[in-house]
Amino acid sequence: MLGQMLGQMVGAVKLVEVAEASNGFPLLSMLVIIPAVAAAILALVPRTREEIIRPFGIIATSIVGALSIYLFFQFDKNDPGFQFVSLHPWVKSIGASWHLGVDGISLLLVVLTGILFPIALLGPKEDHDIKQYTSWVLLLEAGVMGTFLSLDLFLFFVCFEVVLVPMYFLINGWGHGDRKTYSAMKFFLYTMFGSAFLLIATLALVYLNRDATGVTTFNVVELARNGSFTMGQGRWMFAAFALAFCIKVPVFPLHTWLPDAHTDAPTAGSVILAGVLLKMGTYGLLRFCLYLFPEASKWAAPVLLTLGVVGIIYGALAAIVQKDLKRLVAYSSVAHLGFIILGTFALTRQGLTGGVLQMVNHGISTPALFLLIGWIYERRHTREIAALKGLQKVAPVMAGVFTVVMLSSIGVPGLNGFAGEFIILIGTFISRPVWAIVAASGVILAAIYLLWAYQRSFHGEPDEASKGMADLNFRERLTIAPLLLLIVGMGVYPKPFLERIEPSVKELLSHMSGRVEGGESPLSSGEGYVSPAGENKPEAHEAEEGVHEGGHEEGAPEEGASE
Amino acid sequence: MIDLVWLIPALPLLGFSLLLLTGKRIGEPVAGYIATAMTGGSFLLALGVFFDLLSRDGEERQVTVKLFDWLKVGQLDVKVAALVDPLAITMVLFVTGIGTLIHLYAIGYMHGDARFSRFFTYLNLFIFSMLCLVLADNFVLMFLGWEGVGACSYLLISFWFEKESAASAGKKAFVTNRVGDFGLMVGMFIMFNGAGSLTYLGVFKVADAGGFTRNAATAAALMLFLGACGKSAQLPLYVWLPDAMEGPTPVSALIHAATMVTAGVYLMMRCFPLLLVADPIVFTIIAWVGGLTALFAATIAVAQDDIKKILAYSTISQLGYMFLAIGMHANAAAAFHMITHAFFKALMFLGAGSVIHGMHDEQDVKRMGNLRKWMPITFFTYLAGWLAIAGVPPLSGFWSKDEILLSAYEGGGLGVTGAKVLWVVGLLTALLTAYYMSRQVFLVFFGKERFLHSVGSGFAPMHAEADTAADEHHANGPVTPHESPWQMTVPLIVLAGLAVVGGAMNLPFTKSLERLAVWLEPSVGTHEFVSSGSTKFVLAIIATACGLVGIFVARMFWLQRPLDANLALEPALLKRAYGVDALYSNIFEKSGYALANLVATVFDGKLIEGVVNGTGSLVKLVGGNARKAQTGFVRNYALVIAAGAVALLTYALVRTL
Secondary structure: OHHHHHHHHHHHHHHHHHHHHHHOOOHHHHHHHHHHHHHHHHOOOOOOOHHHHHHHHHHHHHHHHHHHHHHHHHOOOOOOOOEEEEEEEEEHHHOEEEEEEEOHHHHHHHHHHHHHHHHHHHOOOOOOOHHHHHHHHHHHHHHHHHHHHEOEHHHHHHHHHHOHHHHHHHHHHHOOOOOHHHHHHHHHHHHHHHHHHHHHHHHHHHHHHHHHHOOOOOEHHHHHHHOOOOHHHHHHHHHHHHHHHHHHOOOOOOOOHHHHHHHHOOHHHHHHHHHHHHHHHHHHHHHHHHHHOHHHHHHHHHHHHHHHHHHHHHHHHHHHOOOEHHHHHHHHHHHHHHHHHHHHHHOOHHHHHHHHHHHHHHHHHHHHHHHHHHHHHHHHOOOEHHHOOOHHHHOHHHHHHHHHHHHHHHOOEOEHHHHHHHHHHHHHHHHOHHHHHHHHOHHHHHHHHHHHHHHHHHOOOOOHHHHOOOOOOHHHHHHHHHHHHHHHHHHHOOHHHHHHHHHHHHHHHHHHHHHOHHHOOOOOHHHOOOOOOOOOOHHHHHHHHHHHHHHOOOOOHHHHHHO | OHHHHHHHHHHHHHHHHHHHHHHHHHOOOHHHHHHHHHHHHHHHHHHHHHHHHHOOOHHHOOEEEEEEEEEEEOOEEEEEEEEEOHHHHHHHHHHHHHHHHHHHHHHHHOOOOOOHHHHHHHHHHHHHHHHHHHHEOEHHHHHHHHHHHHHHHHHHHOOOOOOHHHHHHHHHHHHHHHHHHHHHHHHHHHHHHHHOOOEHHHHHHHHHOOOOOHHHHHHHHHHHHHHHHHHOOOOOOOOHHHHHHHOOHHHHHHHHHHOHHHHHHHHHHHOHHHHHHOOOHHHHHHHHHHHHHHHHHHHHHOOOOEHHHHHHHHHHHHHHHHHHHHHOOOHHHHHHHHHHHHHHHHHHHHHHHHHHHHOOOOOEHHHOOOHHHOOHHHHHHHHHHHHHHOOOOOOHHHHHHHHHHHHHHHHHHHOOOOHHHHHHHHHHHHHHHHHHHHHHHHHHHOOOOOHHHHOOOOOOOOOHHHHHHHOOOOOOOOOOOOOOOHHHHHHHHHHHHHHHHHHHHOOOOOHHHOHHHHHHHHHHOOOOOOOOHHHHHHHHHHHHHHHHHHHHHHHHHHHOOOHHHHHHHOOHHHHOHHHHHHHHHHHHHHHHHHHHHHHHHHHHHHHHHHHHHHHHHHHHHHHHHHOOOOOOHHHHHHHHHHHHHHHHHHHHHHHHO
């Protein structure tokens, strides 16, 4: 049995290499390598040549962005498994490998990363040490890409940690405020604290797997398939993984590093932090906690659902009274990410799909808000709500953009935020109605804090200090335009995104219910109720996708890549 | 023709996009004419679809037109699709028809405003959203329109955002509506859970087949009704509507009288099949909320001095009538009143706007008087609205209100608790309505010309920004009222005509004359009145008498006595609208803020941060002692990690060996 499996695996690995060789272009590897190499090249450029450094950074990240968009269109939406897999031996002695792959769950986050980095470099204008600044941003991108693409736990851990370093330096070196060193350190230590648990659990998992199978591997797919641990061990390891990721998200009550980090980070730092860094946490929960520890995930779901709902209400309440615009948005992130946690641990198809979509939505709206706040700060040198007044009159374009982003963040249908939130809530209601209802009340609070902040800073007659403020210039309009397009586009026509996410989510759920003995609800309740009318279509739907399901019974993503 | 139904919302959307991108360059007045043309085009298209439907048999007057998939995950399958049926097309016709008139009016009203084209951009977006709301074939797309009109309402109420009160009013409207939206969302969850679908037809099919448990249906119905109470400004969520009068008057007419605020009524009519399988208490609740709101708002209206505030409370009150009718299963009566109300209330708002315009931004009725001499067109058209809402036969309001009162009179037979009491409430409201509207008309158009003396003191310009450029005589000197330009008077005349003859669409004499009820039957079902002809006649006499008494009393006090003699009629409690605003502000705003503050400063700032920093200090303390051998903080961590890893590894190895 074991030998058979190993044989299959080796065969699969060979197939992959063949596939990649015939494909010719290691797309995923390039997504990680290009920014890293670009950072290295920058080291050779004299620091005074800022006129080269800035465009270089923007071009390098734009290439990665273009590749990620290419990836989006090349992605086979009918294949729920990992695609574009790249698998090479790396640290052979411990069984770690360079193992990248993308599925519906990670695809959009990769594209989001690709799009956000050029925007983060283009949008705000930093005024000192451009060389180091750009290098750190590039290195950050390499780390984030690696995090989302890794299918090897060791590689994942490395990337997950690598991300900390550039972010720490960005906050500390280019941040604002007296407390930036404190904030940077807080960010670093908080995450490191979680990482310690992540590392321990990773090692435990690998060794347990080795004991059961005789193979030392960090391959996530194999580890998930084998599941060679007892229920108790699984729960402990789950708890360690979940702790690390919940800090990163951040989930209430582990969130207090976020407002500080955001407030003191430079604009680009906030954009990336909110846009993709936080998603490393929610992504980790989905990719690793659910995938590796299905039973424990189900066991812990009520706790995480509760923390998610508390985060929604708590973050929104705390946001209401914030005096600093950035802090306000930071707390709103806590609330929005609560929705993602909710969708994830609802463990229904809608909940998870909505959760992934919402990661992207939040990764668009919140960076847009941070960009706008950054531009206000560049002009007025303050983010205090009380110090701003009547900006709509002097900067109508900025006000209009702010309004659209705000409405998206509030969850007005037709814009992107609603699609994710609604799907999450409906998915949660199916399995956990009470949590869904409490969470839905968060929509009231979201309207309060944002509209009130908007009213105080944009409405009214502009005061003396605001009178001369310039509206958005051409570069700034260009920077924010893609985000606006996505806000409207994903709100009106989210289908291209949903249809890429859903198959992988379905696959994940069937993997989970296969693992959990009995497979009873709520795991099986992705479609877990029968309509009284009995005229629903899921049967047809199921049959249509059955082919793929058969092919992935073993959960072998390599096969997907070889198709 | 029906296949082209998507063009109806597409035109205003096109207008919105066009004006958004080029509005500033196009400028006044072309931007206004473009927006008007788009809405007018929609109206013509809607007429085409209407006649197409009319040419079909009753059974075939229900067509779904699909455009594209919107939200599709597993069984959740929401499409962008239109349900074209008599109810939807009726709504479309009056939304686009009245919308066009109000667009035209606004060209005159907004003349000289610095953000002229921006105004029409929003207005077209509003029409688009409203059309989505009424044409959607499912709850989620309807919700898109629902939120869209809410967002436009927010933008338009705070259109003159330089004014603090306008900005606050916009926010208040949005947030209050959100409370209702919460209900609407939960209602959708329940329906999806029970029916696996969110299309109207899908949900109602399951409802008809008994697929909902009674509890689920009741919960869903009440949640939807909560949403309706927000949008249609019913107790206890009505508080935003009076404040919404901060918006430019065409907005008040279009959004806050004729169209958007009827969305809740529309929703309840639409969901009638669901209401039928819910506990009958739902109907009783709807009827009572409607009836009480009608009376409650009418009592406030009697003591208001702001010409628009009177109309705002009147709108709340009239919307209450519509819910009262729905509670009595009389959907056609509700729809009838919704349409006639749209005619006469839009008319009166526009008339009020004309007065405000002519009076150079004066809104206090006690500083007006005898304007019939100065603004004859405005006066004569206003008369039509006044008599219609007062229920004077044979104007439109008489017929529709009478039907609602009749349905209340008969409601006991349908199991509505306290229907007869509600009938009395309805009569009382009719009396008060006639009274406060007459008071307003007498104060504005009759009596002494009080503005000749009082102008210049405590004068609050509404859109001074806009008008200083346009009107040279906007100063502190005596005001010379003037009649409004043709763009404003033409809509007044058309609406006045409709307010007079609108009742003809649904006359109670024979079945064939009840055209509206027959036409709406495929959408909202039938409702037979059981009373005999003579009973109906007597009831109509009583209702009319109530209206006439109201007018007579108002005449006695406001036409024949000096103003100061009537102070007793306006107790402070009513002037302050029972102090509900202050109460809400104390309960929700103040304590809500205190709670948020508690969370942010005490809980987040002290408690959690205390634990975090405490842990940090502890680590520092431990680290400080361990530092003798170590150099830094981070490395300590690395050490801890390594040690921990080793410990767990050992544990794991020992366990598994």
